[in-house]
Amino acid sequence: MTDLFATSRESQHRSVRLIRASHLDEDLSALGEGARDLLKRGGFSGRPGQIASLPEGSGADAVAGVGLANDPQALGPAALGLAEGVWRLEGPLHGLDPTLLAISWAMGGYQFARYKTWPRQPAKLMPVEGADMAEAKRVARSIHLVRDLVNTPAQDMGPHALQDAVAALAKEFGGKSKATTGDKLLKDNYPMIHAVGRAAAEAPRLIELEWGDPAHPLVALVGKGITFDSGGLDIKPSAGMRLMKKDMGGAANAMGLARLIMDAKLPVHLKLYVAAAENAIGAGAFRPGDVLASRKGLTVEIDNTDAEGRLVLGDAIARAVEDEPDLLLDFATLTGAARVALGPDLAPFYSNDPALSDAISRGGVAANDPVWQMPLWDNYDSWLDGSISDLKNAASGGFAGSITAALFLRRFVGKTRWAHFDIFAWNPEDRPARPKGGEMLGSRAAWAMLKERYGKGK
Ligand code: BES
Numbered sequence: 001m002t003d004l005f006a007t008s009r010e011s012q013h014r015s016v017r018l019i020r021a022s023h024l025d026e027d028l029s030a031l032g033e034g035a036r037d038l039l040k041r042g043g044f045s046g047r048p049g050q051i052a053s054l055p056e057g058s059g060a061d062a063v064a065g066v067g068l069a070n071d072p073q074a075l076g077p078a079a080l081g082l083a084e085g086v087w088r089l090e091g092p093l094h095g096l097d098p099t100l101l102a103i104s105w106a107m108g109g110y111q112f113a114r115y116k117t118w119p120r121q122p123a124k125l126m127p128v129e130g131a132d133m134a135e136a137k138r139v140a141r142s143i144h145l146v147r148d149l150v151n152t153p154a155q156d157m158g159p160h161a162l163q164d165a166v167a168a169l170a171k172e173f174g175g176k177s178k179a180t181t182g183d184k185l186l187k188d189n190y191p192m193i194h195a196v197g198r199a200a201a202e203a204p205r206l207i208e209l210e211w212g213d214p215a216h217p218l219v220a221l222v223g224k225g226i227t228f229d230s231g232g233l234d235i236k237p238s239a240g241m242r243l244m245k246k247d248m249g250g251a252a253n254a255m256g257l258a259r260l261i262m263d264a265k266l267p268v269h270l271k272l273y274v275a276a277a278e279n280a281i282g283a284g285a286f287r288p289g290d291v292l293a294s295r296k297g298l299t300v301e302i303d304n305t306d307a308e309g310r311l312v313l314g315d316a317i318a319r320a321v322e323d324e325p326d327l328l329l330d331f332a333t334l335t336g337a338a339r340v341a342l343g344p345d346l347a348p349f350y351s352n353d354p355a356l357s358d359a360i361s362r363g364g365v366a367a368n369d370p371v372w373q374m375p376l377w378d379n380y381d382s383w384l385d386g387s388i389s390d391l392k393n394a395a396s397g398g399f400a401g402s403i404t405a406a407l408f409l410r411r412f413v414g415k416t417r418w419a420h421f422d423i424f425a426w427n428p429e430d431r432p433a434r435p436k437g438g439e440m441l442g443s444r445a446a447w448a449m450l451k452e453r454y455g456k457g458k
């Protein structure tokens, strides 16, 4: 990752002031008259994300609009809108959280450089007064990791590459990783992961990472790692398939959260499970009407091969609960219905534990990573009942697609304290601090919850 933060020792730096649209005259009064005039004539109104540079002697080198000052991400465009070099936030922060401001700077400064040389480097930010810069750096690195993983096309981010990425993460923080691959999945009883991925050129696998002191409470993370979702034999139309390199976005988010936990040395025992497979089409592909065995012992009739995420997750979740974790969190780009319900910004989440739900909602506010609790509506559960099997993988009727997918997962969870995030993992267009492409969503809210629950990871 390009370093977006400068140290306080850097002597050469320029200054940028935060300006509210709601208090435009008041906030601009700190500048000289010439600068104010220049800004007014240039149409500067303090709207979120607006940046303007100022000539020498203006009282600041630049201004950045923050609108109503209710969203630190308004600062996002600064890192690529201000000139290269080192910058310092000067003047009042208008109540914006200093750590979130620093994180927003780094969110906006992201450039995916694997296949393209960008014409410039992002500007660097000096430590923000009152900010926890170590936390800002951790979060920034995680966000960039998640985005890089999601943005990498399936050709370079297949099940094996995903395994390598988990192994690299384990190595960086002194954890252990391993994978159960191909036919070994059948031998070790992961039939659904195997079935979903068996038609692809690269073998499916369950990738595991373990870190931390076994005496600490066990936190299990599970991620949907479908490295490409063609839909399988129930093939997706072109428009629906176009973005499906991002179908490992749940795995990427779980890895980003694992990275935060390890980097902050949160006192937990961490186990990460990534169910990695490509949902491909081929002579060996699983079919509509097939009845799969599962790790938990439930039989699952395939109603639609495009509802593959819940299958690989079913086996991975069944494995994770065998360890009896204190907490199980799963992340998945599970349904198109979630996107229809809440759009790309808000992560819908489900939980079987009210206190955990509340903590996640609070975490979303604290981290400025909005999440929205959705109901595990018992009355819809019977829609998953199978006629020749215990359950089927897509509910009849097509109502409440995100809820029924969550209910499917619940059948594999049992009594474990659990939350499930049905995320989009993608910014459909450029917005302040949210460049088009892969995105970390929901897992920053989960991180805030974990810090609150297990303490001292700040
Ligand atoms: N990966 C998709 C869900 C998805 C689609 C996420 C678009 C984000 C954007 C998933 O595997 C899928 O295709 N789900 C189906 C389930 C249906 C067949 C029951 C869906 O949501 O349409």
Ligand code: ZN
Pocket: 229, 231, 305, 306, 307, 308, 309
């Ligand atoms: Zn699918």
Ligand code: ZN
Pocket: 226, 229, 247, 306, 308, 309, 333, 334
């Ligand atoms: Zn999918």
